[in-house]
Amino acid sequence: MKATRVNKRDLAGLTLEDLLSAVPVRNRAVREERRGQRLVLWVKRKPLPGVDRLLKMALPLRDEKGIELDELGKRVWVDCNGRRTVERITERFAERHGLRFHEARVSVMAFLEMLMKRSLVGVAVMEGGAAESGREADPRLESVGFGDGVTAGLAEGGER
Amino acid sequence: MLIGERARRYAWLGVSGAVPADWEVVRHGLHPERGALRWVDRRRQRMVLNWAGCVSEPDVGQLLSDHRQRQLEEDPDAVYRPFTVGRWEGMSRGMGEDGGEERWVSRGVRFDEGSMRLLEVTVLHGAGDEGLLERVLGSIGETSPAGASGGGERTELFGVDCRVVERGDEEGGVFWHLVGMDAKAGETELRYAELPRGAKHAGRLEARVRRRGLSGVWFNGDLHRLAERELGEVGGELGVETRGCLVRGMPGLEVETMESGLRLKRWVGRLRVRRDLYWHDERDESVWRVTTLSFAGSVRGVEGFEAGPAGGVVDWGEVGVSDSPQKPSASVGFREGVLA
Numbered sequence: 001m002k003a004t005r006v007n008k009r010d011l012a013g014l015t016l017e018d019l020l021s022a023v024p025v026r027n028r029a030v031r032e033e034r035r036g037q038r039l040v041l042w043v044k045r046k047p048l049p050g051v052d053r054l055l056k057m058a059l060p061l062r063d064e065k066g067i068e069l070d071e072l073g074k075r076v077w078v079d080c081n082g083r084r085t086v087e088r089i090t091e092r093f094a095e096r097h098g099l100r101f102h103e104a105r106v107s108v109m110a111f112l113e114m115l116m117k118r119s120l121v122g123v124a125v126m127e128g129g130a131a132e133s134g135r136e137a138d139p140r141l142e143s144v145g146f147g148d149g150v151t152a153g154l155a156e157g158g159e160r
Numbered sequence: 161m162l163i164g165e166r167a168r169r170y171a172w173l174g175v176s177g178a179v180p181a182d183w184e185v186v187r188h189g190l191h192p193e194r195g196a197l198r199w200v201d202r203r204r205q206r207m208v209l210n211w212a213g214c215v216s217e218p219d220v221g222q223l224l225s226d227h228r229q230r231q232l233e234e235d236p237d238a239v240y241r242p243f244t245v246g247r248w249e250g251m252s253r254g255m256g257e258d259g260g261e262e263r264w265v266s267r268g269v270r271f272d273e274g275s276m277r278l279l280e281v282t283v284l285h286g287a288g289d290e291g292l293l294e295r296v297l298g299s300i301g302e303t304s305p306a307g308a309s310g311g312g313e314r315t316e317l318f319g320v321d322c323r324v325v326e327r328g329d330e331e332g333g334v335f336w337h338l339v340g341m342d343a344k345a346g347e348t349e350l351r352y353a354e355l356p357r358g359a360k361h362a363g364r365l366e367a368r369v370r371r372r373g374l375s376g377v378w379f380n381g382d383l384h385r386l387a388e389r390e391l392g393e394v395g396g397e398l399g400v401e402t403r404g405c406l407v408r409g410m411p412g413l414e415v416e417t418m419e420s421g422l423r424l425k426r427w428v429g430r431l432r433v434r435r436d437l438y439w440h441d442e443r444d445e446s447v448w449r450v451t452t453l454s455f456a457g458s459v460r461g462v463e464g465f466e467a468g469p470a471g472g473v474v475d476w477g478e479v480g481v482s483d484s485p486q487k488p489s490a491s492v493g494f495r496e497g498v499l500a
């Protein structure tokens with residue numbers, strides 16, 4: 001099985017199966033700094049072409065930008081060890097905080113997307129897995145053959 | 161024991177039952193006359209429970225036959241198997257293979273005389289997993305009349321188990337009705353309104369039951385400070401009446417304040433009394449808050465609700481035998497064959 005790195009823009013196009021079996025991998029260039037209970041992740045800023053050197057001469061600009069993680073974020077970051085899948089990370093998060101898997105998944109996915117946008121983690125998707133099973137692009141929660149039921153044609157009304 | 165062999169109970173708008181422990185509810189309808197609940201496993205939708213109010217008993221056999229006819233028009237080659245589980249009648253349809261496993265969608269229908277509602281359960285399952293269908297359908301007991309909370313309506317879903325404690329109809333047959341539900345990660349809020357029988361619009365008496373999880377992360381144990389902050393946000397003033405209490409042995413705080421508003425409204429008695437009951441459940445890592453907004457002198461207050469974390473995972477045998485006199489869980493029979 002071969003792993004493919006996924007661009008953050010491609011994340012929305014992955015199936016739920018792909019997302020759950022994906023493995024978040026930390027950016028090796030990230031520097032960690034502990035501040036009490038919190039953790040600050042420092043990542044190199046992308047230099048602005050040309051003007052960067054001039055700006056640096058005029059302003060005390062840092063070469064790095066920092067992102068502070070709270071207790072929840074810190075545990076998820078630690079769980080991203082390059083071996084655990086998103087599904088396993090979500091399971092651990094749910095177990096730790098007494099959440100249901102589905103609600104934990106929503107939180108963990110949102111957090112991982114934020115880390116990806118800031119180039120702190122990358123996501124490796126396993127090739128030959130569900131990615132090639134031919135499912136729709138974005139079913140997230142696949143609905144198979146449920147369609148209109150027997151009660152569909154009965155009394156008028158609607159979900160409040 | 162595998163998690164799929166265990167169950168989790170639910171109760172919603174008078175319908176109660178159980179589903180496999182790893183299924184989670186993601187959609188809910190709030191209208192007692194018509195709506196649906198949807199469950200998913202980690203990857204796909206697994207079950208839909210629909211209910212629809214009926215003025216008289218429909219011919220379930222005819223409904224199923226019409227439905228099958230429509231399906232056959234769409235796909236004449238589809239394979240169907242009729243089944244009966246207690247008072248449930250239905251049919252299963254083959255959906256082809258997925259990952260080497262044959263998948264079936266089974267649709268069971270039952271009319272419930274007590275609530276005058278037609279119930280329909282649609283389950284996605286494997287070819288040899290009729291036992292799952294039997295357990296899910298067999299767990300659905302008698303339902304209470306749609307929307308009537310007179311008997312103490314219970315809501316057990318989204319991690320919350322809340323029961324309305326009614327004390328007769330001192331106020332002329334006015335009952336709490338569930339009118340809203342918000343479920344976010346680690347946070348659930350149920351909203352109730354008092355609706356006199358036969359009335360089209362809810363009255364001005366409101367109640368809210370809120371559970372916030374992950375308390376170990378955001379809550380420092382000071383309920384007084386939390387109440388002060390929250391009531392400040394809605395314009396209330398802490399200190400009208402505040403007292404510490406115990407809620408089932410857990411530390412709690414009762415607060416009584418006045419709704420904010422124009423002084424004129426206060427003079428004519430149009431401002432409501434806000435009663436809040438907070439408590440911290442350390443075992444569940446959650447902070448609970450029950451709020452009622454009612455007019456001075458109303459007997460309805462925070463004590464009208466019993467709330468706590470939803471029951472955990474149980475064995476299917478502990479789910480409870482259905483109230484049905486026909487004991488649905490005892491009689492399941494699949495008649496093999498292709499309907500055409």
